[in-house]
Amino acid sequence: MDVIDIIVTKRDGGELQPGQIDWVIDAYTRGAIAEEQMAALNMAIVWRGMTRAEVSRWTAAMLGSGDRLDFSDLPRPTTDKHSTGGVGDKITLPLTPAVAACGAAVPQLSGRGLGHTGGTLDKLESIPGWRAELSPAEMRRSLTDVGGVICAAGAGLAPADRKLYALRDVTGTVESIPLIAGSIMSKKLAEGTGSLVLDVKVGSGAFMKDTESARELARTMVDIGNDNGVRTVALLTAMDAPLGRQVGNALEVAEALEVLAGGGPDDVVELTVRLGREMLAAAGLPGAKDPADALRDGSAMDAWRRMIRAQGGDPDAPLPVAAERREILAPASGTLTRLDAHAVGMAAWRLGAGRARKEDPVSPGAGVTLHAEPGDHVRVGRPLFTLHTDDPARFDRAAESLTDAVTLDGEDTRLPLVIDRIG
Structure with missing residues (x-):
């Protein structure tokens, strides 16, 4: 194989053959292809795109670069959810225990936040004692005993993607639907789940700003999952406004606990239930207990408490509060x-709830409380937002971000919470 021939083929709009894709991913992961050569191939893909066959093989090659977990011998069918990320998106927190309470096993490998979207692990790490790093044996134990686990992905899962993403991040090649889809799906398929539900966000707070591009990404990922033997469906959901009333790590955990206690904001509850039903159907459990019932009767909360304890956390400990x-x-x-x-x-x-670089710390109590949502009537002089931080010097810049965040008495252009289903 010659990497230059592969670059030129894609540059000129040709289709890469399976052997070429397998070789280039393996060689790059081993360090046998220079960074600038892989950057050139990435840019050619940005401009020329990929066929369905190419994307599926690209994903399979990245998946094959490392370990793949296998939970097929568990007594419960496995299913998982992946969100493309948004503001106030705490859905994984109530969803995982709710689906576990309905009879499925949920191996949820999550990440930390970068930029304006929060990471699930950052949120859970605001719980005293909770730890994200688990061995495969510990994951299996929690899936068997509790039915759900939320933890960090091990370094051995899809190492090609980790290396490729770092390169794309610094070479202007992140914005490619085939490369985005391959990156997400190589990690999710490595989890060993039997089925997968994708939550593809649309709107100002999402990576995909318009419905058309979000639908293309969803379709590409659904095809990848199904081509690789994992039953996959996707929902397109709104991210033009934040989900719920709390944005920030401990703030979002507190709101998730409200949902698990049978309350919480309507949009968070609705999306939790919709995704939960899709997960149970994809797992082959269409007659299972309804996630809405699991939230109402306390069984989802019971599963949450067991799941937190299984990872060293104290579900009764007070959550951090900003100073x-x-x-x-x-x-x-x-x-x-x-x-x-x-x-x-x-x-x-x-305010400190997110990070600009991967090594930056986050403030667990920092964030924004929303006192109104679209459709509500607000009164002059009443609180619209509450800002939370440990460093008061951050207030002014945070407030600047909200200067043009709100429109009163304008045209209502809200997207429906669930825009479409693809699968």
């Missing part, structure tokens, strides 16, 4: 017709 708060008041009265998710995410990030 400082500041309220932002409504500038006028009227009906809130727009609440920009990206602006709220940036405010939370500036």
Whole structure:
């Protein structure tokens, strides 16, 4: 194989053959292909795209670069959910124990946040004692005993993707649907789940800003999953406004606990239930207990408490609270017709809830509380947002992020919470 021939083939719009894809992924992972050569191939893919066959083989090659977990011998069928990320997206927290309470096993490998979207592990690490790093044996034990686990992916899963993503991040080649889809799916398939439900976000707070590109990404990932023997479906869901009323690590855990206790914001509850039903159906459990019932009767909360304890956490411990708060008041009265998710995410990030670099620490108590959502009537001088931080010097820049975040009495252009289903 000659890497230059492979680059030129894709540059000129040709289709890479399975053997070429297998070789280039393996050689790059081993260090036999220079960074600049792989960057050139990535850029050619950005411009020329990939066929379904190419994307599926690219994903399979990255999957084959490392370990693949196998939970097929568990007494419960396995199913998982992956979200493309958004503001206030705490759905994994109530969803995993709710689905576990309905009879499935959920091996949820999650990540930490970067930029304005929060990471599930950052949220859970605000619980005293909870640990993200588990061995495969510990994962298996939690899946057997509890039915769910949320933890960090081991270094041995899809190492090609880890190396490729770092290169794409610094070479302007992140924005490619085939490369995004291959990156996400290589990691999710490595988990060893038998079925997968994708939550592809659309809107200002999401990576995909418009429905058309989100639908293309969803279709590509669904095809990859099914081509690799994992039953896969996707929901396109709204991220033009934040999910729920809390944005920030410990704040979102507290709101997830409200949902697990049978309450919580309507949108968080609805999406938890919709995704849970899809997961159970994909796992071959269409007659299972309904996730809505698991939230109402306390069985989802019971599964949550067992899951947290299994990873060293104390489900009864108080969550961290930021040292400082500041309220932002409504500038006028009227009906809130727009609440920009990206602006709220940036405010939370500036307060310390997120990170600019992977090695940055996060403040567990930092974030934003929303006192109104689109459709609500607000009154002048009443609190619209509460900002939480440990460093009061952060308040002014966070408030700047929210300057144009709200529209009153404008045209209601909200997306429906669930826009489409692909599968």
